[in-house]
Amino acid sequence: MKNCHVLLVPYPAQGHVIPLMELALHLVKHGLNVTFVNTEFIHERLIKALPESDNIQELVQMVTIPDGLESSDHRNDVGKVAESIFTVMPGELKDLIEGINDSESNKISCLIADAHIGEALEVAEKMGIKRAAFWPAAATVLALIVKIPSLIDDGIINSDGIPMKNQVIQFSPAMPGIKTDDLNWTCISDDLTVKFIFKIMVQISKSVKSADRIVCNSSTWLESGTFASFPDFIPIGPLLASNRLGESVGNFWREDLGCLRWLDQQPHNSVIYVAFGSFTIFYQNQFQELALGLEMTNRPFLWVVRQNLTEDLDNAYPTGFKERVRHQGQMVSWAPQQKLLSHPSIACFISHCGWNSTVEGISNGIPFLCWPFFLDQVFNQSYICDYLKIGLKLNKDESGIIRHEEINNKLEQVFGEEGFKERALDLQTKILNDIRRGGSSYKKFNDFVAWIND
Incomplete structure (x- = not known):
């Protein structure tokens, strides 16, 4: 029987590509076939930055889709990039999966997508493919995001995400408190951008709930209270190159050694x-x-x-x-x-x-x-x-x-x-004890691979 074929879809930014690329290589190490989807613009930067000795393209099949922007567009404009990706992604990804499934005997059996692009998870759901949301940031931040509806109902924030008063949000005594001044969508000076980022956060809160699995680049020891309070979050990290005895991947600039x-x-x-x-x-x-x-x-x-x-x-x-x-x-x-x-x-x-x-x-x-x-x-x-x-x-x-x-x-x-x-x-x-053989993240990662293969 052929190994399962997994499709990984990152959000098109270096801080998102690096950990998902690391996950891809960890999956390859566990015997899975992996295809990694970048936008054309990101793919070009990533390939240019790879050292000549790197063999990542021998391990992971690298494919691209357009991001919907013109070559002259400024891709540091978070709102513009996000809006274009959300519009273009579903159709392009569906066509990509259909093309792979038509041309290869080893069809896509699982899709793992950055939680910031829930549209990819929706495509997988409609196509009957098992799906996992990957969270590249602190699990505590994801806990805050999935609790957005409750925060609105409780009058802590309004429907635009603006805090109604200064206070500390704490979902359980074992979790760190989050100051309303530190909400990740309010730490921006531009009001329009605040509303747009909050809209993305609301979408994330919906999309992760529809995923079959939610995996986090964190560990039980690092955020023990959060994982105890949110048992659907699966800590499989930190995903480090040193843990697979390899080189770091996913950089957009050539490293100065x-x-x-x-x-x-x-x-x-x-x-x-x-x-x-x-x-x-x-x-x-x-x-x-x-x-x-x-x-x-x-x-x-x-x-x-x-x-x-x-x-x-x-x-x-x-x-x-x-x-x-x-x-x-x-x-x-x-x-x-x-x-x-x-x-x-x-x-x-x-x-x-x-x-x-x-x-x-x-x-x-x-x-x-x-x-x-x-x-x-x-x-x-x-x-x-x-x-x-x-x-x-x-x-x-x-x-x-x-x-x-x-x-x-x-x-x-x-x-x-x-x-x-x-x-x-x-x-x-x-x-490090979490990610080594027998540790919590080690076991949960192996359970995750077993679920993909099931």
């Missing part, structure tokens, strides 16, 4: 790693304050500076900065983050608190300095600092800027208090 050699020359537990994901944009005055803060520490730092991190990057640094820090720091355009975080020289992670970065840092026992920008990053900051107590928040001044003195002071606190590192290492041990 030279920074690993630089790290090898630094003392253990000394380097500040600074990275803000694939989407964050800095105003130049804030970019310069960060640069000055890193310089002020007199500690070695490795800073990921994407070409589009700030406007006019070539002239964005403070005058003389590069010359002054040439022996102290390294700036790279993109980095092999999972390898970096496992390096013994890394001591602290200045992060935007995306969930991928959060679980990768925690899985390597690294304390955080938190710098969130929007969506679930703000909740993740509270989770890291207030609940797990493995990091500190950075505070803005009255003009909304995080000053270099604040950056330096908080870094000194993280380096100076051993409790941050001790708690991070303790949590690392527990999470």
Whole structure:
């Protein structure tokens, strides 16, 4: 009997593609045939970024569908991309599945889709294919989303998702509280975008309920209260390249491996790693304050500076900065983050608190300095600092800027208090035990594979 054929559909953004691609490779390792669906635009970026030695296309069949946008359209416009995908996805995906089923004897038997594109789950349901929703963020955030109807009924938020008063939402005593200021759809300044994001959240709350399974890139130890209170959520993570003894996949930029050699020359537990994901944009005055803060520490730092991190990057640094820090720091355009975080020289992670970065840092026992920008990053900051107590928040001044003195002071606190590192290492041990043979995530992942094969 042929192995089951699984179709995976991510939301078209790097933070979504990476964990689902990792899931794809874990499924391949368990003997399943996997086809991975990217938009044409995302596929082109991903393939260009792959190292020449990568064999992912030998393991996973990579196929594409259009995203409905023109080549000249700006794909950092979240609303425009989402609206186009939701319109185009159902028909294109149906045609793709029919084409695979007509041309191959090994038909699609299961579809796993990012919960942000419930339309894919609806297509699978109509076609009689078993389906699983994949949640790439904190399970606690998904719990908040599925409870949206109750939050409206209880008068905590209105029908547009706006909080009626400031309070802390807590679904059980064992779960972390969520401040109404930290709701992922309200952490945006533009009211129209808030309403649009909330509309997506409402759709997610409906689509995951129609899935046969809901799998989360998290672990029992990491969010024990949430998984106890929401037993339909299945923790199968964190999904890490190191757990399958492979290379990280799904990046949209070519990784600079030279920074690993630089790290090898630094003392253990000394380097500040600074990275803000694939989407964050800095105003130049804030970019310069960060640069000055890193310089002020007199500690070695490795800073990921994407070409589009700030406007006019070539002239964005403070005058003389590069010359002054040439022996102290390294700036790279993109980095092999999972390898970096496992390096013994890394001591602290200045992060935007995306969930991928959060679980990768925690899985390597690294304390955080938190710098969130929007969506679930703000909740993740509270989770890291207030609940797990493995990091500190950075505070803005009255003009909304995080000053270099604040950056330096908080870094000194993280380096100076051993409790941050001790708690991070303790949590690392527990999470890694979850994903190793016999652990909770290990068992649940195997149960998930058995369900696909059934």
